[in-house]
Amino acid sequence: MRWTAAVAGLFGVGGLIGATLHAHVLPVPALQQGAYLALFHTAPLLWLSRSQPTLWATLQASFFTAGVLLFTGSIYLRYLAGWTQAAAIAPAGGTLLLLAWGLVLLSSLRKS
8 A cells, every 4th residue: 555655744744844834933832732642643644655555554544544634734834825724624633533543453353
C-alpha cells in the first residue's frame, strides 16, 4: 500500500509546518494539537505502507487518513484560514481516528 507512505509524508510535512507556525507565528494551543496529531499518525501510516494490502489494512489506512485530514484540517482551516465553522468537522475526524485505532486492535486479535 504505497499510497500510505505518501500520505504519511504529507502529514509529516504538514505537521512540521503547523508546529513551526505555532512556535513562531501563531501560538494557539489548538494549532499545536493539530500538528501533533498529524505527526503522531505518520507512524501507523508508515507501518501500514509496509503491510499486505488486505481489507483490514486498507480500512485502517483510510480511516487514519480521513481522520487526520478532517481533524487537523479543521484546526488549520480555523486558525490559519479564518474559517471559524471548520471546527464543526473536527468531531468527525476524531471519530474516524478512534475507528482506525479500534480496527488496529481488532486486527491484532484476529487469527492469522
